[in-house]
């Protein structure tokens with residue numbers, strides 16, 4: 293009630309308190325006269341201090357979104373804001389400053405993240421030098437602290453080819469953190485690593501999040517990474533379709549803790565939502581569903597009017613109760 297009353301008054305802007313705001317984001321690529329709609333009205337809010345994963349099938353638009361958030365690409369329409377900066381209207385000068393100070397980026401290809409002829413320490417100190425402001429000795433000390441925080445002290449004077457793939461990716465995280473960005477973006481950072489190494493690289497992201505308070509967004513195909521964060525957002529056909537939230541709950545009686553995870557569908561402001569494909573297939577839902585408003589939830593039922601019409605034609609049977617003998621639709625929310 294309170295919330296409803298507040299929203300009727302001076303309604304705060306969508307995502308006003310979020311660090312990352314994507315509002316009906318659209319990105320259309322036109323190549324050889326063929327249009328590809330990589331993002332089709334994507335909504336996403338990320339709060340400051342979150343550590344979250346983005347998942348989705350190949351071609352669903354994950355990298356397109358990351359490139360926009362990194363300030364490397366400009367959306368076709370919609371709104372994208374990071375830390376109050378408008379990524380559509382930002383000029384070249386501001387864009388450069390944004391990429392240097394506000395966001396850090398880690399790519400999948402280990403070779404793309406580090407300069408091969410510089411040591412780990414020099415790689416981390418370089419963005420600090422480009423940003424200016426700190427003296428050489430200060431930069432070296434700050435770089436050394438970052439390497440130590442990510443357990444890379446032993447790689448200080450090694451060049452990338454003298455480091456393992458996992459060490460290179462952790463060094464890449466240190467480089468991305470060099471100018472203490474608010475947001476750390478990573479596109480498949482563990483894609484080229486085995487699962488044990490991937491685990492260590494993921495731990496480095498967690499350290500950045502916990503020790504420095506950096507907001508972290510990781511695109512991943514890695515189930516273990518996706519399972520280890522509290523929030524996993526799934527992108528489907530250029531839109532955020534659903535998200536899984538996990539939290540630890542303590543049993544009041546026994547004191548035992550367990551991880552509870554729930555899947556939510558995203559609901560946009562026009563009321564559109566995407567049902568998970570497997571839910572739709574298992575209930576034979578397509579084209580149209582029957583809705584029933586209950587006091588605390590909405591029931592979603594397969595549309596049987598086509599079956600019923602066929603039955604009426606053959607047996608003369610009248611409309612039947614949609615609840616009759618069918619699996620139940622949406623369960624009440626959390």
Ligand SMILES: Nc1ncnc2c1ncn2[C@@H]1O[C@H](COP(=O)(O)OP(=O)(O)OP(=O)(O)O)[C@@H](O)[C@H]1O
Pocket residue numbers: 321322323328329330348349350351352353354355356357
């Ligand atoms: N520069 C581009 N020019 C034309 N089409 C593009 C371009 N970049 C991406 N696309 C298209 O946009 C869609 C989304 O691509 P994107 O790279 O964002 O997918 P993705 O989710 O990152 O996939 P993957 O998991 O394979 O990395 C795809 O159909 C892709 O072919």
Ligand SMILES: [Mg+2]
Pocket residue numbers: 354355356479
């Ligand atoms: Mg990609």
